[in-house]
Amino acid sequence: MKVIAIANQKGGCGKTTTAINLSSLLAGKGQKVVLVDADPQAHATMGLNLVPGDLGKTMFDILSPSNNGNVPMTEILLSIRDNLWLAPSSARLSAVEQELAGVEGRESKLYRAMGPLEGNYDYAVIDCPPSIGHLCVNALRAAQEVIIPIDLSLFSLRGVSKLMEIVFMLKERLGHEVKARALITMFDNRTKYSRLVLEKVRERFGENVFDTVIRYNIRLRETVDSGLPISEYDRRSIGYKDYDRLAEEVLTGTRPLSVGDQEALAAAEDFIEEAEGLRKVAMQEEEEAVHEELERFQVQGFKSLYPSMAEALVVNSPSALAEGDDEEY
Ligand SMILES: Nc1ncnc2c1ncn2[C@@H]1O[C@H](COP(=O)(O)OP(=O)(O)O)[C@@H](O)[C@H]1O
Numbered sequence: 001m002k003v004i005a006i007a008n009q010k011g012g013c014g015k016t017t018t019a020i021n022l023s024s025l026l027a028g029k030g031q032k033v034v035l036v037d038a039d040p041q042a043h044a045t046m047g048l049n050l051v052p053g054d055l056g057k058t059m060f061d062i063l064s065p066s067n068n069g070n071v072p073m074t075e076i077l078l079s080i081r082d083n084l085w086l087a088p089s090s091a092r093l094s095a096v097e098q099e100l101a102g103v104e105g106r107e108s109k110l111y112r113a114m115g116p117l118e119g120n121y122d123y124a125v126i127d128c129p130p131s132i133g134h135l136c137v138n139a140l141r142a143a144q145e146v147i148i149p150i151d152l153s154l155f156s157l158r159g160v161s162k163l164m165e166i167v168f169m170l171k172e173r174l175g176h177e178v179k180a181r182a183l184i185t186m187f188d189n190r191t192k193y194s195r196l197v198l199e200k201v202r203e204r205f206g207e208n209v210f211d212t213v214i215r216y217n218i219r220l221r222e223t224v225d226s227g228l229p230i231s232e233y234d235r236r237s238i239g240y241k242d243y244d245r246l247a248e249e250v251l252t253g254t255r256p257l258s259v260g261d262q263e264a265l266a267a268a269e270d271f272i273e274e275a276e277g278l279r280k281v282a283m284q285e286e287e288e289a290v291h292e293e294l295e296r297f298q299v300q301g302f303k304s305l306y307p308s309m310a311e312a313l314v315v316n317s318p319s320a321l322a323e324g325d326d327e328e329y
C-alpha cells in the first residue's frame with residue numbers, strides 16, 4: 001500500500017481538492033483507495049457529502065490517546081464508491097492536538113493504526129490540516145510520499161520550506177524518509193507572474209515537481225457544494241483533465257523522488273527569496289494595468305465633456321479607446 005500525504009500549512013492551496021479528486025480518480029482506475037481525513041475541519045468528509053456530526057466513530061477515535069489504539073481503522077472506514085473508502089473526520093479531532101502532547105510515540109499513532117490496512121488496499125491518501133502540529137506529523141510519519149500543493153503565492157511557498165524541515169526532522173530522528181513532490185495548483189496561465197514562478201519552481205525543484213499542473217477551474221470550486229468528485233461532476237472540465245493526468249502520473253510513478261535533505265531545504269529557501277523578486281514583477285504588471293485603465297477613463301471622461309476636442313486626441317491615442325467608440329463622433 002502506498003501512503004501519500006497531501007500537506008502544506010497554508011490553507012486554501014488545494015489540499016482537500018487534490019485529496020478528494022486524486023483518491024476518486026485512482027479508485028476509478030481500479031485501485032483500492034482509502035481517503036484519510038486528518039483535518040478537524042472535515043472538508044474532505046463534507047466534500048463527499050457526509051455530515052461529520054452524523055457519523056459514528058471517526059479519526060478522533062483512532063488518534064486519541066484515550067482509546068490507546070483499541071479502535072481499529074477498519075471500524076471507522078465508510079464505503080463511498082467502488083474501490084473508495086473514507087476514514088472520516090469531525091471537529092472533535094482538534095482535541096487530539098492537545099491530547100497527544102507529551103505522549104510517548106505520539107508521532108507514530110496513525111502509522112501504527114494504518115498498519116493492518118497493508119495488503120488490503122493499494123493507496124491511502126491523507127488530507128492534512130493547514131497547520132504543522134501532531135496531526136500533520138502523524139500523516140507524514142505514516143506516509144512514504146508527500147504531495148505539496150503550491151498555489152504560487154508566497155504563503156504557499158513558505159509552507160514548503162516549513163514542511164521540508166519536518167520531513168528532514170523525521171529522517172533525522174526516526175529514520176523515516178518521506179519523498180516530497182510539489183504540485184502546482186490553481187495555475188492561471190494569463191499572468192506573467194504565474195508563468196515566471198512556474199518556470200522558477202521547475203528550475204528549482206526539478207524532478208520533484210509533478211509534470212501535471214492543476215489549472216484554475218471554476219468547476220473544481222463548484223464540486224465543493226455538489227458533494228461530488230470532479231470525475232462525477234463534470235468530465236469535460238479542465239479540472240477533470242488535470243486531476244486525471246495527476247492520477248496517471250501518480251500511478252506510473254515516472255519520477256524519482258528524493259527531497260528530504262538539507263540541499264532541497266536550502267533550494268526551497270533560496271527560491272522564496274527569488275519569489276519575492278518575482279512578486280515585484282507581478283505588482284508592476286498590476287500597476288501598468290491600473291495605469292492603462294486610468295488612461296482609458298481619462299480619455300473617455302474627457303470625450304463626454306469635450307467631444308470635438310476629444311476626437312482630435314483620440315487619433316493620437318487609439319489604444320486608449322474601446323473598439324467602436326469613435327463612431328459616435
Ligand atoms: N484548481 C482550482 N481551481 C479553482 N478553485 C480551486 C482549485 N483548487 C481548489 N479550489 C478551491 O479553492 C478553495 C480551497 O481549496 P481546498 O482544496 O479546500 O484547499 P485546502 O484544503 O488547502 O485548504 C476551495 O473553495 C476549492 O474549491
Ligand SMILES: [Mg+2]
Pocket residue numbers: 012015016017039043128
Ligand atoms: Mg483542506
